[in-house]
Amino acid sequence: MKPEQLRSSRWFAPDDLRSFGHRSRMMQLGYAEEEFLERPMIGVMNTWSELNACHGHFPERVKDVKRGIAQAGGFGVEMPSLSVDESFTKPTSMLYRNMLAMEVEEMIRSHPLDGVVLMGGCDKTTPGLVMGAITAGVPMIFLPAGPMLRGHYAGKVLGSGSDAWKYWDERRAGAITDEEWLGIQGGIARSVGTCMTMGTASTMTAITDALGLTLPGASSVPAADSGHQRMSSECGRRIVDMVWEDLTPNKIITDAAVQNAATVAMATGCSTNAVVHLIAIARRAGVDLSLDDLDSLGRTTPLIANIRPSGKDYLMEDFYYAGGLRALMKQLAERLDTSCVTVTGKSMAEGLEGAKVYNDDVIRPLSNPVYQEGSLAVLRGNLCPDGAVIKPAACDPKYHMHEGPALVFDSYPEMKAAIDDEHLDVTPDHVLVLRNAGPLGGPGFPEWGMLPIPKALIKQGHRDMLRISDARMSGTSYGACVLHVCPEAFIGGPLVLLRTGDTIRLDLPNRSLDMLVDDDELQRRKAEWTAPAPKFDRGYGWMFARHVTQADKGCDFDYLEAGFGSAAGEPDIY
Structure with missing residues (x-):
């Protein structure tokens, strides 16, 4: 690409009144023309806030990124983005993932940006940033926040x-x-950075790494390590070269790259949230990825990262010292398409050269996995005709086949009150069920799916039981939890027809989940059901409720899913 072909040149290069105004305002900001004319303008999308502990180091990392951009001859501008933190955002951060994606897409489209560095890591920031940048279509590189130190x-x-x-x-x-x-x-949380278990944050940054959207292995670098600073400045240097090379997302995120990312996710013991986010990312990129595709990989991909919660002994800091994601991907190389191009402009194979495992109990060989199959399984049946997910490696194997009576709760407050009742009539064979907690019912698909064990059973020494919901759960959670039941109860999915006392049967080997109620009775119950009132009557929530898809489609907005965008191909409105 030549300087006159830069997207930013549309704002600054012409000898007309509008470009005069653009150049004048840059000078008002204190910049001379030689600093920004004919140089790639790089947006540094920063999801920092003072309530986002995962990103507490980002104000310093912005400086590192901009230093790298300047070294490579670019012009870096920080663009603060919605900080969707996991700890404080209510009712759930998932409600705002799509808002972040929309914001990123529109910020790129509406500003003179030739490329972007995406700074994220806390659970929903990674998919939100990536989804928005995919649709905008300019060169992008993702900078992972990195895991915190061990607790x-x-x-x-x-x-x-x-x-x-x-x-x-x-x-x-x-x-x-x-x-x-x-x-x-x-x-339990001793430094800046994301959860140091293989929760949703580390899962999604590993997926982004495996997609080829980070510098190779960047997702493993701890937030507090000086290597994170060096990685950040390298991101700044590399994005400038990507602009000149016109290395756009559609050249990186291919069918094969998505398959690689899903395979790596399974091998790491990924969060169940990977299902929703990876499907959404794939659909933005025009890649057809389904629940059945993920289940197929789950049946054949061994779990080789011995990291909590699916693993037993280690955390992300140990994973980094053991060789990190590059070492794990090297172990998996025979199952990956290593010809895929990454943000380096080189193949994945070249990025994995020299990668080694330094502790084969943390990163296991394929011959000695933590769990023979992958991290996730997809269930179907009359409770979940469009699918539900479970994490087999993170629950007691005795629940892989289970039959028991349902104990049904229609809301989180109802469930919470009952669970703490020491006189609750419940046995270890019961199946706890929470409904009306999906994308529309939650609202926003909250992480309520790891239902607490009833206090009466806790005091008897029980620590696991079968639980079913149309909610999500934290990637750091564990137990016999069936999640993302689809369609959700709030829109009339079969889960709404279940009654306390009905028998539920889970058959994990055969991937089935059913309520043992005859069809005539289910039809009678369906006829009696009345749709609940919408949760929102204004604002973003109102829009969310009208356009969000169900879990099996990634919970993206229906009008944003299809195909790559191209900020470079926009109408001449400058």
Whole structure:
């Protein structure tokens, strides 16, 4: 590409009144023409906020990125983006993933940007940034926030999320004192960065890495490591070259790249949220990826990353020291299409050259996996005709085949009140069911799917039981949890017809989930059902409710799904 072909040149190069105004405003900002004319203008999309602990280091990383951009002869501009944090955003961050995607797409389209560096990591920021940039179509590179350091308390290593659920059950059982609980609270998250288990954050940055959208192995670098600073400045240098090379997303995100990403996800013990986000990303890129495709990979891809919660012993910092994602992908090379091009402009095979495993208990060989099959399985049946997902490696194997009576809750508050009732009539064979917690019912598809074990059973020593919902769950969660039941109950999916006491049968080997109720009775119940009132009557929520797709389609907006966009091919409106 030549300087006059830069997208930014449409704003700055012509000798006309509008371009005079553009150049004048740049000079008002303190820049001389030689700083921005005929140089790639790079947007640094930063999802930092003072309430997003995962991204607490991003103000410094912006400086590193812009330093790299300047070194390569580009002009970097920070573009603050919606900070969809996982901890504080209510009712759920998932409600706003598509808002972030829309914002990124429109910010790129409406500004003189030739390429973008996407700074994200906290769960929904990665897919939101990537989805928006895919549709805009300019060269992009993703900068992962990186995992936080290991948690520690009283001589024990703690994993964010996973150990919170574990010790909360112990506290409910009366086995944790106030002092111990406070110590765990302060020790479980010791630095900036995302959850250091293989939760949704690390899953999605690994997927983005495997898609070829990061520098090779960038997703493994801990947030607090000095290597993260060096990686950030390298992102800045590389994006400038990508602009000159016209290396746009459609040249990277191919059918084969998506297949690679899904395979890597299965091998890492990925979050169940990978299903929703990867389908949405693929559909934005015009790649047909279905639940059945993911289930097929789940049946054949061994889990080789021994990282909590699917693994037993290690965290993301250990994974990095063991060789990181490059080493894991090297182990998987025979199952990947390593000819795929990455943001480096080179093939995946070239990016994996020299990668080694330094601890084969953390990153297992294919001959000695943590779990023989992959991380996820897709179920179908009269409870979930359009699919549901479960994480077999993260639950007690005795629940892989289970039959028991349903205990049904219509809302989260109802479930929460009942679960804490020590006199609740429940046995370990019961199946807890939460409904009206999907994309529309939640609203926004909240992470309520790891239903707490009833207090009565906790005190008896039980720590797992079969749970079913149309909700999601945190990627750091574990247990026999069936999620994303589709269609959701709120729109009349079969889950709404279930009654307390009905028998549910899960047959994981045969991928089936059914309520043992005859069809005539189900038809009678369906006739009695009345659709609930919408959750929103204004604003973004109103738009969300009218256009969001169901979980099996990625929960994107129906008018944003299809095909690549091209900011470079926009009408001449400058």
